[in-house]
Amino acid sequence: MAAAPTAPPPSFSKSSLRDDLTCAICCDLFREPVMLSCMHHFCKACISRYWRGTTGPVTCPQCRKEFRSKQFQTNYLVAAMVEKVRSSTSDTYIRNLEKRLSESLENHNARKEDLLCSIRKDKDKMDIIKRVGADLQERVKGEFRALHQILQEEETCLLDQLRREQEEELEKVQHHLQAAESAMRELENNIKLLQQSNNSLTEFPQLSPCVEVNVAPDFNISAFSSKYFAPLQYVTWRKMFNSLKPGPASLTFDADTAHPSIHVSRDKTVAVECDVMTQPTSNSKRFLQCVNILAAQSFQSGRHYWEVEVGSSPKWDLGVASETVDRHARIKLSPENGYWTLRLRNGEQYWAGTQPWSRLQVASSPQRIGVYLDCDERKVAFYDADDMSLLCLFSKGPRGKVFPFFSPCITEGRQKPHPMKLLHYPSVVLSG
CATH class of the missing domain: 1.10.287 (Helix Hairpins)
Structure with a gap:
């Protein structure tokens, strides 16, 4: 028995799919679609009514082709497509x-x-x-x-x-x-x-799947800029020291500011904590509660650099202090109180003198510390003076007059006091 002819596959374009599945008699979606031998489709009930009462040959409502008998074939594929279209146009489907x-x-x-x-x-x-x-x-x-x-x-x-x-x-x-x-x-x-x-x-x-974009790392301005805020002329000092303008500042200690337990050398370049306290003279400049001392020189504008030899001392503080700091009370060293400092504790723990302290990662223990002060840009930076690697940077430094600040700290137990020494270099003609 020869297979029944099949209709060409209907179009699946969105604009014509419904038209292809619409009965030409009732002008609605097929219900129980059947196919004539001419391959046109109609609802089973529609074509039955159309042929009702007809004796002899019948014709296709669309192409008018005559047939000897009333025969048609149910098309289950078209029926399934009709049900899919009907369900996809239902109110529930539309709402979903x-x-x-x-x-x-x-x-x-x-x-x-x-x-x-x-x-x-x-x-x-x-x-x-x-x-x-x-x-x-x-x-x-x-x-x-x-x-x-x-x-x-x-x-x-x-x-x-x-x-x-x-x-x-x-x-x-x-x-x-x-x-x-x-x-x-x-x-x-x-x-x-x-x-x-x-x-x-x-x-x-x-x-298309949404592509995830990783959060971009923040741009660290301080890390990007730090090496270029170094005293760049000083970095090249070993090649042409006498061309530095200005060169390293030749500081001296101001003995009138020294805590009574600090001894200052005759040339004012060495300060060391000692057991025997001197009888302090009446002086408003002197530190009375903390083992601190200032330099005799002060700065209010321009850029300045100096170096301090700390040797193998396990404990010290150094940096800059505002002129107005309270010298008679025990004050925490922090920018809020007028101090911008680097400190060492226990011989290996380096801290930035913030509030609270900020732990620093230092590869090796510097024997000499370089301090760089830019009054105009309000920056205070600390360097390992041997290789000029940055140790710490305060980007919001002091305003007004400041003094280089030092504290050899109190010697603990039977440890030998370690001096702090201001380093001087061959004199050069300074400018600015």
Whole structure:
């Protein structure tokens, strides 16, 4: 028995699918669709009514082809497609589809806002990096201007390093920006598909998976800038010390400020804590409660650098102090109280004198500490004077007049007191 002819597969385009599944007699979706030998489809009840009362040959309502008998074949595939279309256009289906589309659109729009925020932050970071990089270049140029004829190669080398680091930072942010923009394109394509489906309400679209963009690491301005805030002329001192302008400050201790248990050498360059307290003279400048001492020199403007030899002492504090600090009371050393200090405890624990203290990671124990003060930019930095590695940086330093500050601290137990020594170098003609 020959197989019954089958109709060509109906079109599945959204605009014609319903038309293809509509009965030409009742103009509604097929109900129990049957197929004539001419391959046209009708509802079983519709074609039966159409042929009712007809004797002899019957015709197709569409193509008018005659048939000798009233024969048709049930088309189960078309019936299944009709039921799918009918269910997909029901009120419940429409409401569920609208809800899913609405929720997905809302989620995608929220994700878009997050990406827009991330992109804005990335671009802001790039602007900051460019601005800080430009400012640092000007600073480097200013530091080297007085030494250009002798140290041109040093300046060029340092600027090249700065540019490379700036490009590395920009490249990090650029990679993150590109990832965010790529995710944005995928997201916008999904939103477009969702909006199109929201208009037709026939089926949920095939969406691309949302790409997760990692949170971009923060740009650490202090870490990026720290090496370029060093006294750059001093970094090259071993090549051309006499060209430094200004050179290291030649400080001396002010004995009138010394706590009674501090002994100051005759040349005012060594201070050491001793067991026997001297009888202090009546002096408002003197520290009475804490084992502290100031330098005789003060600074209120410009840039200054000095070095202190601390040797193997297990405990000390040094830095700068405001002129107005209370010298007769026991005060915690912190910027809030007018002190910007670096401190050592237990021979190996280095701390920034914040409130509370901030533990520092120091690779080796410096024997000499360099202190750099920029009054105009309000920066106080501490360096290992042997290799000029940065130990600590206060970016919000003092205002007004300040003095170099020192504390050999109280010797514990039977330990031998360790002196603090102000280091002097061959005299040079200073300027500024």
